[in-house]
Amino acid sequence: MSETEQEPSITECSDCVAPAEAFSIVANETRLSILEALWRAEERPVRFSRLREAVGMRDSAQFNYHLGKLTDQFVVRTDEGYDLRHAGTKVVQAVLAGSFNEHPHVDPFPVEGTCLWCSGDLEARYDDEMLAVVCTDCDRRHGRYSFPPGGLNDRTTEEVARAFDQRVRHLHCLAADGVCPECSGRMETLLVSEGDCCLGDGLRADHVCRQCNHRLCSAVGLRLLDQSDVVAFHRDHGVDLGSTPYWTLDWCVSDDSVTVLDTDPWRVEVAIELGGETLRVTMDGDLAVCETTREEVRRDT
Numbered sequence: 001m002s003e004t005e006q007e008p009s010i011t012e013c014s015d016c017v018a019p020a021e022a023f024s025i026v027a028n029e030t031r032l033s034i035l036e037a038l039w040r041a042e043e044r045p046v047r048f049s050r051l052r053e054a055v056g057m058r059d060s061a062q063f064n065y066h067l068g069k070l071t072d073q074f075v076v077r078t079d080e081g082y083d084l085r086h087a088g089t090k091v092v093q094a095v096l097a098g099s100f101n102e103h104p105h106v107d108p109f110p111v112e113g114t115c116l117w118c119s120g121d122l123e124a125r126y127d128d129e130m131l132a133v134v135c136t137d138c139d140r141r142h143g144r145y146s147f148p149p150g151g152l153n154d155r156t157t158e159e160v161a162r163a164f165d166q167r168v169r170h171l172h173c174l175a176a177d178g179v180c181p182e183c184s185g186r187m188e189t190l191l192v193s194e195g196d197c198c199l200g201d202g203l204r205a206d207h208v209c210r211q212c213n214h215r216l217c218s219a220v221g222l223r224l225l226d227q228s229d230v231v232a233f234h235r236d237h238g239v240d241l242g243s244t245p246y247w248t249l250d251w252c253v254s255d256d257s258v259t260v261l262d263t264d265p266w267r268v269e270v271a272i273e274l275g276g277e278t279l280r281v282t283m284d285g286d287l288a289v290c291e292t293t294r295e296e297v298r299r300d301t
Contacts, residue, residue, distance in 0.1 A: 045081030109157040113248035142247035175207035185211025221251035
């Protein structure tokens, strides 16, 4: 196959619904109630009569009309009753996440750690479904990433901070593995040494989805949070990397620990120091680990 040719898509859609039509179908309180009732059902499929009872609608004809509008695109009908399609599940999850109907105000709250640049206190700031970890003294960001309003429900500020840390790890793990966390489309990773993002200027990794154009940026070291050699290195020094907030690790929020070895193709080295020892991790332009070495820290005398 020549470079100009592309493999054909493995999917063909002969009965797809236009986005505007799909949104119009679920833009109805009764239909949303049907989807939520199916989602909350202890067992599925659900019989027509039980589903109507769960929704609380007496008019059988009207209920059947609304259920019929959802069937095929958001709901599937079987011999045993009705069940959710994946699209129906995603609608309910989006509503529960609060992305469509919640715009909460959250006062800034302190988080673990100190600023990696000036040692000032850190706080979390929430705005427009984005949570940022920011220094209260120098205002330097230690990352700013999406966090749906539903993640704030029934959590203390400490629990929100822990959930945000885990979400950031998950989002960037998927992105670096080539899977868009929003639409599951193909994600590309690009190393960029100019411009700025939520971490300021300097070398960073930009993850961009070919399909929906969703974007994430990060320090290149953030990719290493679940890398086996890095996890073992920290464990050997008494640090549980899985429970350590990413924003307290300099190699996860800045490029100060990164050395560019080559740019054509890209090869970078991340140096992680702990307890008198250095772990050096070499990665390529896709952030795949090429090599790791451990050595004692060399101190100038």
